[in-house]
Amino acid sequence: MAAGAGFLLDLGFGLLLLAVATFALRTRTTYAAVVGFVAFGVLLALVWFRLGAADVAITEAAIGSGLTGLLLLNASAMLRHTESAAVGLQTRLPVRAAAFVAAAAVAAGLAVAVLALPSPAPTLAPMAVAGAPATGLGNPVAATLMAFRATDTLLEKVVLLLAIIGIWSLARDELWGGRPGRRHEADPKGTLVFFARLLPPVGIVFGVYLLFVGADHPGGAFQGGTILAAMWLLAIMARLSDTPAIDGRWLRFWLIAGPAAFVLVGLAGLALGEAFLAYPQPFAKPIILGIELAKIVTVAVTLAMLVAGPPERPGNPHR
Amino acid sequence: MLIDFFSAALIGTGAFFFIAGTVGLLRFPDTLTRLHALTKADNLGIGLIVIGLLPRVADVWTAAKLVAVWALILLASATVAQLAGHSARREKGSR
Numbered sequence: 001m002a003a004g005a006g007f008l009l010d011l012g013f014g015l016l017l018l019a020v021a022t023f024a025l026r027t028r029t030t031y032a033a034v035v036g037f038v039a040f041g042v043l044l045a046l047v048w049f050r051l052g053a054a055d056v057a058i059t060e061a062a063i064g065s066g067l068t069g070l071l072l073l074n075a076s077a078m079l080r081h082t083e084s085a086a087v088g089l090q091t092r093l094p095v096r097a098a099a100f101v102a103a104a105a106v107a108a109g110l111a112v113a114v115l116a117l118p119s120p121a122p123t124l125a126p127m128a129v130a131g132a133p134a135t136g137l138g139n140p141v142a143a144t145l146m147a148f149r150a151t152d153t154l155l156e157k158v159v160l161l162l163a164i165i166g167i168w169s170l171a172r173d174e175l176w177g178g179r180p181g182r183r184h185e186a187d188p189k190g191t192l193v194f195f196a197r198l199l200p201p202v203g204i205v206f207g208v209y210l211l212f213v214g215a216d217h218p219g220g221a222f223q224g225g226t227i228l229a230a231m232w233l234l235a236i237m238a239r240l241s242d243t244p245a246i247d248g249r250w251l252r253f254w255l256i257a258g259p260a261a262f263v264l265v266g267l268a269g270l271a272l273g274e275a276f277l278a279y280p281q282p283f284a285k286p287i288i289l290g291i292e293l294a295k296i297v298t299v300a301v302t303l304a305m306l307v308a309g310p311p312e313r314p315g316n317p318h319r
Numbered sequence: 320m321l322i323d324f325f326s327a328a329l330i331g332t333g334a335f336f337f338i339a340g341t342v343g344l345l346r347f348p349d350t351l352t353r354l355h356a357l358t359k360a361d362n363l364g365i366g367l368i369v370i371g372l373l374p375r376v377a378d379v380w381t382a383a384k385l386v387a388v389w390a391l392i393l394l395a396s397a398t399v400a401q402l403a404g405h406s407a408r409r410e411k412g413s414r
Contacts, residue, residue, distance in 0.1 A: 190405075
């Protein structure tokens with residue numbers, strides 16, 4: 001009975017995901033497609049949770065759906081003046097047929113690959129669980145990200161830095177060193193300002209909580225950093241704060257703090273004779289928490305600046 | 320047994336409010352009435368579901384988390400409804 005109910009729930013989620021994905025692809029306006037994408041991400045997070053992957057679920061909800069959705073919304077707002085022209089365009093039939101064939105081939109290939117997996121699928125999970133106590137972390141996902149696959153996690157942070165440089169390089173020459181995004185308008189006695197004063201204390205506590213709880217339970221610096229970034233963006237939108245000029249020293253310091261701490265620890269591991277990113281055993285957990293603390297600020301600042309976009313206003317003239 | 324009945328009744332009523340709110344969202348004629356249907360029904364629905372879940376949780380911390388989730392959803396949905404309503408009215412006025 002219980003298994004049957006679970007199966008019905010999974011079937012419902014699967015059909016709903018397909019329906020929302022179809023909506024997002026078929027709908028005519030970019031804005032509606034982005035709304036469909038966000039709904040798809042939230043549903044996908046629920047599916048990850050059903051699969052027992054709570055860490056992935058939180059990441060999908062915060063970054064896959066929330067942050068990426070916000071970036072896409074910004075992009076769709078910028079494209080609004082080209083929207084009417086684009087809606088009238090009809091791709092030629094051969095192109096659409098080729099796209100259909102390519103997409104169907106990819107889907108079929110993925111289906112074959114998944115169905116051809118031996119059952120039970122090959123997995124390194126038991127090794128990760130067995131090795132986790134050596135790192136002092138109770139959450140094997142955190143142990144994998146911060147110890148067994150630390151190089152991957154380090155390079156992820158570097159990719160984020162490259163993304164920021166890419167966005168900033170879209171600035172017009174005379175605005176280099178200016179402030180990203182436009183200055184937002186907000187009624188100082190309005191709802192948004194009230195909300196932006198009320199929510200950040202709760203959000204900041206929750207973001208830092210996600211970082212610390214991530215050692216032993218689902219969570220981590222990336223998820224926590226996303227929430228901190230959202231709180232900062234909320235204050236910026238309510239005009240309680242402003243985006244910093246992109247040549248500011250503190251901004252640049254925090255943008256590189258996370259990867260820099262990671263690289264320093266990695267080099268120290270090399271110098272002390274073991275290997276790049278080898279943590280000395282008894283101090284593994286404090287070192288990892290130290291990296292994570294630097295990382296959460298870096299993630300928060302990086303993600304907020306990604307959403308804020310390229311500089312659009314002159315910064316401080318005296319700098 | 321009594322607790323099970325209590326939970327089922329409250330969660331069922333909460334789900335009913337969600338369905339009613341969704342019907343309102345789909346059927347009502349303009350933005351403001353749709354927002355009304357959505358937020359009223361969602362707030363009541365989530366509140367009833369949280370009350371229904373409270374007697375079933377393992378400890379006080381989980382219960383506190385559930386109540387915090389409820390409070391945050393109330394805050395967020397009330398704020399977003401206000402903002403969406405404002406912008407809908409402004410668009411109407413400028414036309």
